[in-house]
Amino acid sequence: MKAEAKVEVQEKIGGMAFYPGCSLDGLGKAYEKSAKAVIHDLGIQVENIKNYNCCGATEVKTVNYDLSVFLPARNLALAKNMGSGVVVAPCNGCVYSLSRANKAVTEDESTRQRINGYLGKAGVSSYDGSVEVKHLLEVIYQRAGPQAVRSHVKKPLSGLKVACYYGCLYTRPKVYTGAGLQEGKDNPEHPHYMDDLLEAAGATVVDFSAKTICCGGGHAVADREVSLGFSAAILNEATRAGADVVSTMCPLGHINIETNIPKIIEQYGDAIVRPVMYFTQLLGVAFGHSRKDVRLADNFSGADTAMHRLGF
Amino acid sequence: MPIHEKNLVDKDRLLVKEEAKLDGLDVSGQWSTFIEQRILGDYSTDVLDAVASTPAGKTIVNCWQCGTCTAGCCMHTDFGLREFNPRYFIYLAQKGAEDELKKYAPVIWRCVTCNKCVERCPKGVRVEEVVHSIEGYMRSKGWMGDTPASRWDEAFVKNTLQTGVLDELALTRSYVSREKLAEFNNRFMLRMALKLVRTGRIRTGPLRHRVKGWEKVRDVAKEILEGGGEG
Ligand code: SF4
Numbered sequence: 186m187k188a189e190a191k192v193e194v195q196e197k198i199g200g201m202a203f204y205p206g207c208s209l210d211g212l213g214k215a216y217e218k219s220a221k222a223v224i225h226d227l228g229i230q231v232e233n234i235k236n237y238n239c240c241g242a243t244e245v246k247t248v249n250y251d252l253s254v255f256l257p258a259r260n261l262a263l264a265k266n267m268g269s270g271v272v273v274a275p276c277n278g279c280v281y282s283l284s285r286a287n288k289a290v291t292e293d294e295s296t297r298q299r300i301n302g303y304l305g306k307a308g309v310s311s312y313d314g315s316v317e318v319k320h321l322l323e324v325i326y327q328r329a330g331p332q333a334v335r336s337h338v339k340k341p342l343s344g345l346k347v348a349c350y351y352g353c354l355y356t357r358p359k360v361y362t363g364a365g366l367q368e369g370k371d372n373p374e375h376p377h378y379m380d381d382l383l384e385a386a387g388a389t390v391v392d393f394s395a396k397t398i399c400c401g402g403g404h405a406v407a408d409r410e411v412s413l414g415f416s417a418a419i420l421n422e423a424t425r426a427g428a429d430v431v432s433t434m435c436p437l438g439h440i441n442i443e444t445n446i447p448k449i450i451e452q453y454g455d456a457i458v459r460p461v462m463y464f465t466q467l468l469g470v471a472f473g474h475s476r477k478d479v480r481l482a483d484n485f486s487g488a489d490t491a492m493h494r495l496g497f
Numbered sequence: 498m499p500i501h502e503k504n505l506v507d508k509d510r511l512l513v514k515e516e517a518k519l520d521g522l523d524v525s526g527q528w529s530t531f532i533e534q535r536i537l538g539d540y541s542t543d544v545l546d547a548v549a550s551t552p553a554g555k556t557i558v559n560c561w562q563c564g565t566c567t568a569g570c571c572m573h574t575d576f577g578l579r580e581f582n583p584r585y586f587i588y589l590a591q592k593g594a595e596d597e598l599k600k601y602a603p604v605i606w607r608c609v610t611c612n613k614c615v616e617r618c619p620k621g622v623r624v625e626e627v628v629h630s631i632e633g634y635m636r637s638k639g640w641m642g643d644t645p646a647s648r649w650d651e652a653f654v655k656n657t658l659q660t661g662v663l664d665e666l667a668l669t670r671s672y673v674s675r676e677k678l679a680e681f682n683n684r685f686m687l688r689m690a691l692k693l694v695r696t697g698r699i700r701t702g703p704l705r706h707r708v709k710g711w712e713k714v715r716d717v718a719k720e721i722l723e724g725g726g727e728g
C-alpha cells in the first residue's frame with residue numbers, strides 16, 4: 186500500500202530517478218556528495234534508484250550485445266516502476282549506455298521482445314524505452330540554470346580560470362542522446378552548459394579546444410599509450426588556454442586524467458599539470474560549502490591544496 | 498606523383514626511385530614514388546553478410562565512403578595512428594577483401610568508443626559499433642586472438658556479474674597483475690589504496706555494494722552469455 190502511494194506522489198511531481206552508477210559510491214564519492222549538495226541547494230529533487238546495477242559502460246557491448254542492452258534496461262525498468270519519467274545520471278558512460286538501451290528497445294521489435302523476456306526472468310517488469318535519460322549537467326542547466334546558480338552564490342569563484350572538460354559521451358552520439366535534435370539538450374559539437382553555469386558562479390571560463398576530446402575511456406588501463414596521450418593532451422591544452430583548474434563531469438574521465446598524472450609528470454614534466462575537479466565541487470564551493478564538504482581532498486590531483494592556495 | 502593516404506599502400510609495393518627520369522626530364526623528388534600494380538581477385542560476401550546481420554553492425558550497408566568518420570577519428574587523427582581507418586575497414590568489409598582486412602588485426606581493437614564518428618556520419622552509420630562488429634567477425638574467424646582491450650572487457654563483465662556493481666579497484670588490480678603492467682606496481686596501487694582508506698572510499702572485497710536479489714539477475718545474464726545473445 187505504502188509503495189503504491191509513493192508512486193503516485195512521484196508521478197505528480199514528475200519525480201526524477203537518480204542513477205548513481207558504479208563509481209559514485211566508491212572512487213567518485215566526491216562527485217556524489219557535491220552533486221547532491223548542489224542540487225539540494227537548487228531545489229531539484231531526485232530519488233535514488235534502489236538496487237540498481239552496473240550499466241555495462243562501454244565494455245559489455247563488445248562482449249555481448251543482448252547483455253549490453255539488458256543491464257541498462259533493468260535500471261530503466263526500475264526507474265519506470267518508481268513512477269519516474271526521467272533518469273538522471275552523473276556519468277557520461279552511463280548516459281551513453283542507458284540511452285543506447287532506450288534506442289535498442291524502441292527501434293527494434295525483436296530486440297524489445299528478447300530484452301523483455303530476460304527482464305521477466307530477472308523479476309523486473311517489462312520496459313518500452315519510455316524513460317528519458319539525462320545527464321546531471323543538463324538537469325541542473327534546465328531545471329535551475331545560470332540565473333538560479335547566480336542567486337545561490339555565496340563565495341563567487343572570482344579570479345578562478347577554469348577549463349571545462351565535457352568528454353565524449355555526454356552528447357555523443359546524437360542518435361542515442363538526442364543532443365542537438367531535442368530541446369533541453371546541449372550542443373554536441375560545442376557544449377556550453379558547464380561553461381555557462383561556472384561563469385554564473387563567478388569563474389572565468391577559458392576557451393578550451395579539448396572540451397570534447399576523448400580521455401581514452403574504457404581503454405584507460407588496457408591501452409596505456411593512448412590513455413596517457415589523451416590525458417596529457419587535455420592538461421596541455423588547459424595549460425595553453427591559461428586555466429588554473431580543469432572542471433569535469435564524468436567520473437571515468439576524471440579518474441583517468443587524475444591517475445595518469447604521475448606518469449604525465451614523468452614523461453612531460455609538471456608544468457602542464459592542473460588540478461582536476463568535478464563541476465559540482467566548484468559549484469558547491471561557490472554555494473558556500475567548505476572544501477571538506479565537497480570532498481576536495483578526495484581528488485588525486487592536489488585540488489584541495491590548490492583551491493586553498495587560491496583563497497577558497 | 499604524390500600519393501594520397503600512402504599508409505594504405507603496403508610498404509613493399511611502394512617504389513621510391515632515387516633518380517627518376519621521364520623522357521629525359523628529371524622528375525626526382527616527390528614525383529619519384531610509384532605504386533606497384535596489384536590485382537585483388539578474392540572477394541567474399543561473408544563479411545558484409547555477417548556484420549550486417551548483427552544488431553550492432555546493421556548500419557554498415559548505409560556507408561557511402563565519404564571518409565568523415567576517419568577525418569575526425571580520435572585514433573586516426575588525434576592519436577595519429579594512420580593505420581586505424583574506420584572508413585577503410587568498412588570499405589574492406591563491404592567489398593569482402595578478406596586478405597586485406599586481416600592485415601588490420603593488430604590495430605582494429607584500439608577504437609576508444611569516443612563516438613565522434615557516429616555523431617558525424619552523414620549516413621547514419623553507427624561507425625563505432627560497426628567497427629567493433631567487424632572486429633568481432635575477425636576474431637570469430639580466428640584472424641585475431643584476444644587483445645589487451647578484449648581481455649579487459651571480459652574481466653569487466655566477470656567482475657560486474659559477481660555482485661551487479663563494478664568493483665573498479667579489484668578489476669584493475671587483477672588486470673594489471675595478469676598483464677604485468679609495471680607502471681601500476683605495488684607502490685602505485687598501495688598509494689592509491691591508502692588514499693582511498695583515508696578518505697573512506699574502500700568498498701572492495703566484502704565491503705562492496707551489493708544488489709539485492711542479484712543471483713536471479715546473474716542467472717539471466719549467464720544464460721544470455723551462454724546462449725550467445727545477439728551479436
Ligand atoms: S562517415 Fe559514414 S558514410 Fe562516411 S565513410 Fe564513415 S561510415 Fe561511411
Ligand code: SF4
Pocket residue numbers: 566569570571572573583607608609610611612613614615624625628
Ligand atoms: S569511436 Fe572509435 S572509430 Fe569512432 S572516432 Fe572514436 S576511436 Fe575512431
